[in-house]
Amino acid sequence: MxxxxxxxxxxxxxxxxxxxxxxxxxxxxxxxxxxxxxxxxxxxxxxxxxxxxxxxxxxxxxxxxxxxxxxxxxxxxxxxxxxxxxxxxxxxxxxxxxxxxxxxxxxxxxxxxxxxxxxxxxxxxxxxxxxxxxxxxxxxxxxxxxxxxxxxxxxxxxxxxxxxxxxxxxxxxxxxxxxxxxxSGISNKEKAEVRQLFAEGKATREQLLESEMKSYHxxxxxxxxxxxxxxxxxxxxxxxxxxxxxxxxxxxxxxxxxxxxxxxxxxxxxxxxxxxxxxxxxxxxxxxxxxxxxxxxxxxxxxxxxxxxxxxxxxxxxxxxxxxxxxxxxxxxxxxxxxxxxxxxxxxxxxxxxxxxxxxxxxxxxxxxxxxxxxxxxxxxxxxxxxxxxxxxxxxxGAAQSLDDSILRPVSKPFSPEGGLRVMEGNLGRGVTKVSAVAPEHRVVEAPARVFHDQAELAAAFKAGELERDFIAVVRFQGPRANGMPELHKLTPFLGVLQDRGFKVALVTDGRMSGASGKVPAAIHVCPEAIDGGPLARVRDGDLIRVDGVKGTLDVLVDPAEWTARDTVAPPEDKGIGCGRELFAFMRAAFSTAERGASAFTSSLETLK
Structure with missing residues (x-):
């Protein structure tokens, strides 16, 4: 072993x-x-x-x-x-x-x-x-x-x-x-290209729908x-x-x-x-x-x-x-x-x-x-x-050798010597990142913060042309106790387009991104989450942030005295009503931190100690 x-x-x-x-x-x-x-x-x-x-x-x-x-x-x-x-x-x-x-x-x-x-x-x-x-x-x-x-x-x-x-x-x-x-349907490369073209306004909704239905078919x-x-x-x-x-x-x-x-x-x-x-x-x-x-x-x-x-x-x-x-x-x-x-x-x-x-x-x-x-x-x-x-x-x-080493390789010939998961830790809290899909040149980003309280705000800013620059998107109040930690996958096409245009971009969030998160560097599951007074609640637009996926650090580059003296921003007005969300308020209140599984059962299972 x-x-x-x-x-x-x-x-x-x-x-x-x-x-x-x-x-x-x-x-x-x-x-x-x-x-x-x-x-x-x-x-x-x-x-x-x-x-x-x-x-x-x-x-x-x-x-x-x-x-x-x-x-x-x-x-x-x-x-x-x-x-x-x-x-x-x-x-x-x-x-x-x-x-x-x-x-x-x-x-x-x-x-x-x-x-x-x-x-x-x-x-x-x-x-x-x-x-x-x-x-x-x-x-x-x-x-x-x-x-x-x-x-x-x-x-x-x-x-x-x-x-x-x-x-x-x-x-x-x-x-x-x-x-x-x-x-298998259409190629994943083709699907991703159509998504990005739609995000840029270069493909119609009909073209996007046709592409998606050929993929999920x-x-x-x-x-x-x-x-x-x-x-x-x-x-x-x-x-x-x-x-x-x-x-x-x-x-x-x-x-x-x-x-x-x-x-x-x-x-x-x-x-x-x-x-x-x-x-x-x-x-x-x-x-x-x-x-x-x-x-x-x-x-x-x-x-x-x-x-x-x-x-x-x-x-x-x-x-x-x-x-x-x-x-x-x-x-x-x-x-x-x-x-x-x-x-x-x-x-x-x-x-x-x-x-x-x-x-x-x-x-x-x-x-x-x-x-x-x-x-x-x-x-x-x-x-x-x-x-x-x-x-x-x-x-x-089964196969003693890979039949296509562009897809699957032996340990002796890996795509990378390590798996790509990092614990990210610094004065912004503790989270994780997955760098296996992120090109080496994009794994460290230092740029001003642009703060959002949900993914719709970021989408609106993109469509308004406000994001044509280097920036780190801070999407907060997206943790398990805030709103149930919804998937933020809709951010990927917008951030991917900006990265392809040559801008340095990254995401920092107390929310989550799945295995489909892709090529944009992202520090996710950051805890303590903003609604619990975590450091993300102190970030302001323009704060310089460094996301270092190589060293595993996550820091805001603000004078320590100023940072400590800052008040946390209040969460947006509770929107957890409608579509049945109100039925889950008790569960949101019981969720543990992301590192402990974002689970409502953590406290009850701890009684086993």
């Missing part, structure tokens, strides 16, 4: 010892010697099986000799990624019947699309939806009717929410079931490497997917057979099978470290600086940004997938995909091989890839 990976793992284990031990004790106490439904009162049990339309299923549930699998799904047909899940429950139930087990649809969880709500009022509920999904998952599993669970989810807050909720039922064996990406996950596809990478390398299953396209025979096998496999992990492997014994400190390594190696979404700490905490593990940044220094960048490159996840999968990535990282000692997974002990099982042999699912060893 690489000494840095060992060092970070060991200190994580030590730091987490009290909460992890308490978590595992809770899970052990929750685990039953036999099927939990066997201990229910007769009336409770009768309610639990009354909806079964199959008499055989009812009888099997009464006899306790086979597994009852909970299906928790984020299906809705407005999200292209989740539309294929419409058909999964019946596929799963039949696969379980064929082996003498039972599947019950335990509950649905909400699934919203950041791509649809981007720049709209509904985006302010996006991060909060992760907590709602976690709670919905817990409700679905709360009936004590189940021996195992299958979680169906893909996109931004959905997988983290499902996993946080499932970890509180970590005594159950659990497999995550992906849906796969849509086939069918059922399946969006093909760029944003938060949704980073989720799939993370969950597979955590050992919660079947090997090689993350990026198989929907509505294909292989995809359907992988779904059937996920149902069969989760029954093999139950106590009835004799090979008990609960979720709490898969997600441990080593699995968390592996997930961070995977994000760094692939240039994954910065949203995972929020999600992985929140997931870890649900398992009693205390991950910090510094842990993540220290790993980034030694984990090379091995993938160029849009927005870090021109190709999409289908091309990544074809070049060798997760199997090759796991192989080369294991060989370099950057991943823990000694971990539990849903298919057994040892991460080396994830160098394999699935295929159909006369209609039956089989696995073979």
């Amino acid at each position: 690489h000494p840095r990976v060992l060092e970070v793992t060991e200190r994580l284990i030590e730091r987490s010892r009290p909460t992890r031990e308490r978590y595992l004790a809770l899970m052990d106490a929750a685990a039953s010697e036999g099927p939990q439904r066997g201990k229910l009162q007769c009336a409770n049990f009768a309610h639990g099986v009354a909806g079964c339309t199959s008499a055989t299923d009812k009888q099997r549930l009464r006899l306790m000799d086979q597994a009852n699998v909970a299906i928790v799904s984020a299906y809705n047909d407005m999200l292209s990624a989740h539309q294929p899940y419409e058909h999964f429950p019946e596929i799963i139930k039949q696969a379980l019947r064929d082996i003498g087990s039972v599947g019950q649809f335990a509950g649905g969880v909400p699934a919203m699309c950041d791509g649809v709500t981007q720049g709209e009022a509904g985006m302010e509920m996006s991060l909060a939806s992760r907590e709602v999904i976690a709670m919905s998952t817990a409700i679905a599993l709360s009936h004590n009717m189940f021996d195992a669970a299958l979680c169906l989810g893909i996109c931004d807050k959905i997988v983290p929410g499902l996993l946080i909720g499932a970890l509180r039922f970590g005594h159950l064996p659990t497999v995550f079931v992906p849906g796969g990406p849509m086939p 069918s059922p399946g996950t969006c093909t760029f490497y944003g938060t949704a596809n980073t989720n799939q990478m993370v969950v597979e390398i955590m050992g919660l997917h079947l090997p090689g299953s993350s990026f198989v396209n929907p509505y294909t025979p292989l995809r359907d057979e992988l779904t059937r096998e996920a149902a069969r496999q989760v029954t093999r992990m139950t106590k009835q099978s004799g090979s008990f492997m609960p979720l709490c014994r898969i997600i441990d400190e080593k699995a968390i470290i592996n997930s961070v390594v995977a994000v760094h190696a692939t240039g994954g979404s910065t949203n995972h600086t929020l999600h992985i700490p929140a997931i870890a905490q649900a398992a009693g593990i205390q991950l910090t940004w510094q842990d993540m940044a220290d790993l980034s220094e030694v984990v090379p960048s091995l993938a160029k997938v849009y927005p870090n490159g021109k190709d999409d996840v289908n091309h990544f999968h074809a070049a060798g995909g997760v199997g090759f990535l796991v192989r080369t990282l294991l060989e370099a000692g950057l991943l823990h091989e000694d971990v539990n997974t849903v298919v057994g002990h040892g991460l080396s099982r994830y160098t394999r890839e699935p295929f159909l042999e006369e209609g039956k699912l089989a696995w073979r060893e």
Whole structure:
């Protein structure tokens, strides 16, 4: 093992010892010697099986000799990624019947699309939806009717929410079931060019719409490497997917057979099978470290600086940004997938995909091989890839070499020697930046501040021609407690245009930008956030700011005495009303800082100490 990976793992284990031990004790106490439904009162049990339309299923549930699998799904047909899940429950139930087990649809969880709500009022509920999904998952599993669970989810807050909720039922064996990406549409380069032309007024709305619909064109996950596809990478390398299953396209025979096998496999992990492997014994400190390594190696979404700490905490593990940044220094960048490159996840999968990535990282000692997974002990099982042999699912060893080193490379020939995540710290607070998509000449920017209180203000200033100069955009009051931390991705085309025109530009915000944030340097998730009196609330237009993505510093270059004497600016009038946002006021008030996962659960989980 690489000494840095060992060092970070060991200190994580030590730091987490009290909460992890308490978590595992809770899970052990929750685990039953036999099927939990066997201990229910007769009336409770009768309610639990009354909806079964199959008499055989009812009888099997009464006899306790086979597994009852909970299906928790984020299906809705407005999200292209989740539309294929419409058909999964019946596929799963039949696969379980064929082996003498039972599947019950335990509950649905909400699934919203950041791509649809981007720049709209509904985006302010996006991060909060992760907590709602976690709670919905817990409700679905709360009936004590189940021996195992299958979680169906893909996109931004959905997988983290499902996993946080499932970890509180970590005594159950659990497999995550992906849906796969849509086939490739127009090139990402062409899509980005049309977006920038529209931002400059050189393309019509009709041209923009035609371009976007050629890119997002069918059922399946969006093909760029944003938060949704980073989720799939993370969950597979955590050992919660079947090997090689993350990026198989929907509505294909292989995809359907992988779904059937996920149902069969989760029954093999139950106590009835004799090979008990609960979720709490898969997600441990080593699995968390592996997930961070995977994000760094692939240039994954910065949203995972929020999600992985929140997931870890649900398992009693205390991950910090510094842990993540220290790993980034030694984990090379091995993938160029849009927005870090021109190709999409289908091309990544074809070049060798997760199997090759796991192989080369294991060989370099950057991943823990000694971990539990849903298919057994040892991460080396994830160098394999699935295929159909006369209609039956089989696995073979995956690519030993990348089939396209413009997309995917071995550790011995990286795109960059480090992963690109930095902790940014200075007198403006503490945040993160991802420099893997930022050209070296743009990683340090020193320029006057231009302050905005939302992304609409910046867009208006751009259209008015006020930003034709060097500047650092400070977009504040965008943190989790202020307005739910909406995605600020709509800023990217405007700032990208200005950078292309030769201006030095950067973004500093207590808000967030996803894995689609692209080529503009951005210090994000800055905390303390402005609404809590953080330093960003003291910044004025014209203040000289230095964003140094090389050294990891974030400073306003104002006389210290003047800076200290300044009052903080009051937040704008609360706009958290309408579009249902008022229902989430209690959650905004409970959110932790970004470094602690921007989670409403932090305080309650700390009681585990």
